[in-house]
Each structure stands twice: as structure tokens, then as C-alpha cells.
Amino acid sequence: MKKTLLLSAILLGTVGVAHAADPLSAWNDTAAKQAIEEWVQNATNKDRSTFIPPAKRYVVFDNDGTLWPEAPLTFQLQFAIDEVKRLAPQHPEWKSDPIVSAALNDDVKTIAAAGEKGIIRLLELTHSDITTEEFAQRVGNWVDSHRDSRFGCRYDQMGYQPMRQLLDYLRDNGFKTWIVSGGGIDFMRVIAEKMYGIPPEQVIGSFSIGEFSLTDNGTEIRKTMKGAFLDDAAAKPVAIHLFMGQRPVAAFGNSDGDLAMMQYTASNPDYKTFGLLVHHTDAEREYAYDSHPPASGKLIEGLKVAQEKGWTVVDMKQAWKTVFDPALCKK
Known part of the structure; x- marks a missing residue:
């Protein structure tokens, strides 16, 4: 009897380790997960023609609707x-x-x-x-x-668990992760590192020109509305060039506002790139929309181009085991 119990414990322990070893455990075993893993394996294998040197492994993520919700409001x-x-x-x-x-x-x-x-x-x-x-x-x-009125969670607890795992998975494989979003750069930089492990210098967003001045206590930069730059649509590739200085090898978005960023990435002449769109299809665990979003995040043209280009489209309802981390947020 003792031997049986010991054997069961060993077997159960082995199964537990195997499950914990899956870096994308919040993803169901769909074509989307398989496509991610296959691309990463090809990009990091020195013996394959698809190998991407570590210094070139820059990947970009939209934020609103890609890493956290943008419905009903950003x-x-x-x-x-x-x-x-x-x-x-x-x-x-x-x-x-x-x-x-x-x-x-x-x-x-x-x-x-x-x-x-x-x-x-x-x-x-x-x-x-x-x-x-x-x-x-x-x-x-x-x-x-403050807490989200529907889910009752703090806003910094509402990063999508599958995407947070994806960020970790990419970094563990030598990729440098950036946020390129229409959201305000100063707003996102306050919470991006805590939520996603992305430091402030790797956050690109909308901004305006601040004013520097000397003060009695030292110096300050004061926020203004001068020279406002909206980091959306065709402006995203411009911002990527300005802040990153090189073309990414993978892009992750969820709306037509991310299309130019994804096209710019896909046009990288040197490497086999990867594109992924998060499609909001889960009204129960999050929200369901594409052509008629509650506020922002319209996705029409992006779905067409994704099919033409062979980009991965993530059906949230089918592809994700969880949306929010249950240890942080109840849904």
C-alpha cells in the first residue's frame, strides 16, 4: 500500500511539473498557440535559416485591447x-x-x-x-x-493572463518586448513594468512636448498639450523608427489602428516575421466586438489583411483558458 501511494505521489508530482513547465499554460492547444511556439523555435534555432540574432529580436505590442481591455472605455x-x-x-x-x-x-x-x-x-x-x-x-x-465597475478588479490586475505569459515566454527566448500604443506614454509608464515587466524606456505612446525649468528645489518638466503626437495607425511605424531605431520582427495588436504597425513589421526584409491579432469574441469573460466596438478598437480591415498575409488571429473565446489571472481578478 505504501509503495502504491509513493508511486502515485511521484506520478502526480511529475504531471504537476510537466504542467507547470508550460510557459503558455493559459492558452488552449489551438492553432494560435502552435503558431507562436513554432515561430519562436524557428527564430531561436541557430541551425535554421529562420534564425534571428538576439540583437534583432525586437517585438512590439499594442496595449489597449491587446494587453488589457479597452471596453467599455480605455x-x-x-x-x-x-x-x-x-x-x-x-x-x-x-x-x-x-x-x-x-x-x-x-x-x-x-x-x-x-x-x-x-x-x-x-x-x-x-x-x-x-x-x-x-x-x-x-x-x-x-x-x-479605483476598480473596474464590471469585474471589481483594480485596473493593474486586468492584464490578460495569456498575453502576460506570452511576454514572459518571448523574453525567456531572448526577445526584447516593447509597447507601442495610442495610450499616453506617461500614463502607461507608471504601470507597465509592474504589470508586464516592460521598463519605461520600452514604452512608446502618444505624447506632447513638456517644458523644462529650474526651480528652487532643482528642476522640473511640466506637461503641456503642445506638439501633441497621437501614436496610432500610420503614426505607429513612425514612432517605432523614432524610439527603437530598427524594424521589429513581430507585432501584436487587436484593431485596425495596429494595422500599419503590423504591415511595417511584416515588411522586414531580413527575417521571417510574426503577426498576431487578438479578436475579442468572449462576451462572458470579457467583451465581444470587432466592427462595432463599445468605444475604440474597431477591427475590420485587419481581419482581411491577416487572412491575406497569414497572420495569426486569436479567437479569445476559443484560444484562451483564462482571460484574467484568477489569482488577481475574479474573471
């Missing part, structure tokens, strides 16, 4: 709305502003109808005329004190 827009609510009592002059009124009443339809002009107004009120240090502190305070 997290940064939710931050801006919450900041307007927090700051409004200190600014009675805001009362007559319709965008402020919409934010105070959670009137997302009015904010959406205002388009880019409305978003810029919210950013003016919450992202400018403030030092970079104070802005980072405000973002940190918001992350610590």
Missing part, C-alpha cells in the same frame, strides 16, 4: 473622467463646460459624440499644467483606489 479615458470628478470642486469655472458636465454624469455618449475635440478637452484638464512627477503620482493613486 482605462486612460476612465482615469481622465475620474480625475475631472475629483478636481471639479476646486474649479467652479468648469461648470459651464459641457464635456465636464458629461464626465460628472458618466455621460459617455456625449463624450463620444464630441470626438477627438472632447477627448483633448478632458486631457487638457487632467493631463497638462502639471509636473511629470505629480502626474505619475496621480495615476498611481488612481490605480490604487
Whole structure:
């Protein structure tokens, strides 16, 4: 009997080790997972013509909708709305502003109808005329004190577990991971390292030109709205060239706003590249959309090009065992 129990323990222990050894354990064994593993194996095997030298293994990830949700609103827009609510009592002059009124009443339809002009107004009120240090502190305070209304989780707990594993898997195989997103660079840099293991210098996003000055206590950079650069669509390859200085070998996105970045990557003349689109198909565990997203993340042209180019399309409902890490977030 003791021998049987010992043998069972050994066998169970072996199975447990085998399961733990799977770096993509949050992925189901679908064609998407197989494509990722095959490309990485080919890219890291020196004996194959598909080998990519470590110095060239730069890979880029969109953030909103690719590494964390962007429905029903992007997290940064939710931050801006919450900041307007927090700051409004200190600014009675805001009362007559319709965008402020919409934010105070959670009137997302009015904010959406205002388009880019409305978003810029919210950013003016919450992202400018403030030092970079104070802005980072405000973002940190918001992350610590606010939770997603549907899932009840802190926003920094809502990174997609399969994509976080993918980031680790790539880094373990010698790849350098970058974020290239339409989100604000200063906003993402506050939480990217903690959430994804991506340091601030490997985060590329939308930005404006700050103003440097000497102060009684030293120096400061103050955020402004001058020279705003929206890192989306055709601007993404431009930003990649500006910040990275070389063409990536893999790109991961979820929307038509990522298409130019993926096309730029796929056109790398020196290496066999990889492209992946996250398709939001899971209304129960996250959200389901493509052509008609709740706010942003439209995916129409990207699906067509993915089929033409042979890029991997991840059906979230089918490909992922989990969406959020159950140890952090309940769904």
C-alpha cells in the first residue's frame, strides 16, 4: 500500500511539473498557440535559416485591447473622467463646460459624440499644467483606489493572463518586448513594468512636448498639450523608427489602428516575421466586438489583411483558458 501511494505521489508530482513547465499554460492547444511556439523555435534555432540574432529580436505590442481591455472605455479615458470628478470642486469655472458636465454624469455618449475635440478637452484638464512627477503620482493613486465597475478588479490586475505569459515566454527566448500604443506614454509608464515587466524606456505612446525649468528645489518638466503626437495607425511605424531605431520582427495588436504597425513589421526584409491579432469574441469573460466596438478598437480591415498575409488571429473565446489571472481578478 505504501509503495502504491509513493508511486502515485511521484506520478502526480511529475504531471504537476510537466504542467507547470508550460510557459503558455493559459492558452488552449489551438492553432494560435502552435503558431507562436513554432515561430519562436524557428527564430531561436541557430541551425535554421529562420534564425534571428538576439540583437534583432525586437517585438512590439499594442496595449489597449491587446494587453488589457479597452471596453467599455480605455482605462486612460476612465482615469481622465475620474480625475475631472475629483478636481471639479476646486474649479467652479468648469461648470459651464459641457464635456465636464458629461464626465460628472458618466455621460459617455456625449463624450463620444464630441470626438477627438472632447477627448483633448478632458486631457487638457487632467493631463497638462502639471509636473511629470505629480502626474505619475496621480495615476498611481488612481490605480490604487479605483476598480473596474464590471469585474471589481483594480485596473493593474486586468492584464490578460495569456498575453502576460506570452511576454514572459518571448523574453525567456531572448526577445526584447516593447509597447507601442495610442495610450499616453506617461500614463502607461507608471504601470507597465509592474504589470508586464516592460521598463519605461520600452514604452512608446502618444505624447506632447513638456517644458523644462529650474526651480528652487532643482528642476522640473511640466506637461503641456503642445506638439501633441497621437501614436496610432500610420503614426505607429513612425514612432517605432523614432524610439527603437530598427524594424521589429513581430507585432501584436487587436484593431485596425495596429494595422500599419503590423504591415511595417511584416515588411522586414531580413527575417521571417510574426503577426498576431487578438479578436475579442468572449462576451462572458470579457467583451465581444470587432466592427462595432463599445468605444475604440474597431477591427475590420485587419481581419482581411491577416487572412491575406497569414497572420495569426486569436479567437479569445476559443484560444484562451483564462482571460484574467484568477489569482488577481475574479474573471
